[in-house]
Every structure is written in structure tokens, then in C-alpha cells.
Amino acid sequence: MTTAAPESVETMDTSALEAAFDAAVAADERIEPRDWMPDAYRATLVRQMAQHAHSEIIGMQPEANWITRAPSLRRKAILMAKVQDEAGHGLYLYSAAETLGTSRDELLDKLHSGRQKYSSIFNYPTLTWADVGAIGWLVDGAAITNQVPLCRCSYGPYARAMVRVCKEESFHQRQGYELLLALSRGTEAQHAMAQDAVDRWWWPSLMMFGPPDDESAHSAQSMAWKIKRHSNDELRQRFVDICVPQAESLGLTLPDPALRWNEERGHHDFGPIDWDEFQQVLRGNGPCNDQRLDRRRKAHEDGAWVREAALAHAAKHSPEQGTTEHPEASA
16 A cells, blocks of 8 residues: 555544545555554454454364374374464464454453354364365365455455465365265265265355345445455355355265256355354354363463463563574584
């Protein structure tokens, strides 16, 4: 954004700053942390990035549940790498949110106290090994559909973080697809297990895009600010159209009797989503809401000594304290 030099911002009135901000957004310029921005824009970004970061961290739990029970060393290594990636995604996003003047401690406190949300999808249990594949194919597939446009988000740090996140999520989606394909082409019991997982994860995956456009409190303004580029319903439709041919290739059936191609629209029609279930899960009444937050709080408490040690190490080696040169450094 090139609205004004930093030293001139204080002399500009609010209307001029708003006009410069609006012009930058309209011109598809990136807003950077030191640029002036409306308070509501800043608050919207913090809310969205925090929810996104929380989802990555909480989302480690359903799959980590299967690391010790993976059916082979190869599958274990893949799953461990994926869970590690999710931790990294949370780190990128918390760091991006911190550029807006909010601390990571504050965001985590809001998560642990229930004042900030994470994606409802992670409040469902992973009952079988096939669920790991369904999460990769459907949940990560929905995430990619939603997040690729965020690479063009108007806020620079968020957009840049999403470039790497989306590259890694694309691997996760392919891994999930490959896992389901192996099960689908395996024994009759393995195929049934894969189908059962898809049956349970399909509808919650559609809910991941958020409520319908006419019921979304934030979507329209986020699109006006170019934080988002597409509405909830647009992204949900895109996801359905992508998944239908993939399901056919997998030899699995999507659990929607109303699902069919609409020649006139050029898209697939699909059945009604149970938004009452969505709202119940958001209110904390999902199958695993309490378990997910309890485990997150405990992990945070158990890791307190690591954070304290890291801070002590950083303080010891800070420029103010000085450092002792290694004897070989000048050799």
C-alpha cells in the first residue's frame, strides 16, 4: 500500500486516510502492518486469522489420535509429518495475527476460555483408520478450496502465510485421497470402512464454509475489503463440483440422494444442510467439543516449562546481556 509516508499519517484526517485505504483495496494493493487501516478491518482480520490458527492447532488432535495405531511405518511417517505441518500452519497464522498488535498469549487465552472459536469440523471423532483418509480428502480439500483465494487477501502477512499453507494442504489432500483409494480397492471390509468414513465426514465438510450467504454476519464486508474473494455459498458449490468426480474415481458414494448434475446451472445440485447441527456444534454441543478444549488446555499447561526455558535462553543471549564468543569463532 502506498497511501502515505509513515511520517505524514498523523497529519492526515480520518476521511483522507479512509479514502486512501479504500483506494488501495480497490486497486488490489496489499495492506501492510504499518499502513493505516480501519479498526473494523483490523478486528475482522484478527478474528479470522485467530480462528484459522486455532483450527490448525485443534485440528492436530483428531489425526494424532491415530499415529500410534497407523497400519504401517510408511503411514505412521506420513501422518506424523502431516500433524507437524498443521502445527507449523498455526505458527504462521499466529505470527501473522501478531503483526496487527495482538499477542499470541492473548489469542490462546481466548481459545482456552471459549471466547474465540475454531472450525466446527474438528469436534467430530475419528472412529476408524479410514477417517484419516476422509479428513485428508474432504476436510483438507475443503480447506484448500477456501484458502487458495486467501493467497490474494488484501492483508499482506495473511496472504503470504497462506501461500505456504496451501502448498502443504495440497499434499495433505492427496495423501488422504490415496489412503481412501487403497482402502476402497482393498477387501470388502476395507471398502465398507472407507465408505462409512465418507458418509460421516461429507456433511460436516460442507459446513466448513460457514453459514449460507444470507445468514453470514461477516462475509459481505470481508469480501468488500477483499479479505475474502468468494462467498461461502460460492466456495461450497465449487467444493461439491470438485468432489463428485473424485468420489467416482475412488469408487465411493457421496451420502446425498439429491446430488445430481444440473445442466442449466452448470453445477451439481445437492441436498439441504442441517444447519441446526452446525449451530449446536458451534455452541459447544458437538461430540468432542469438551474433549478437544480440555486436551488443548492441558497441552498448554504441560508445555509451560518449554516456553519459560525458551524465554530464559532468549534473554541470556539478548544483545543487552551480551554473549560470550565461542573460542573457535575467530580462529
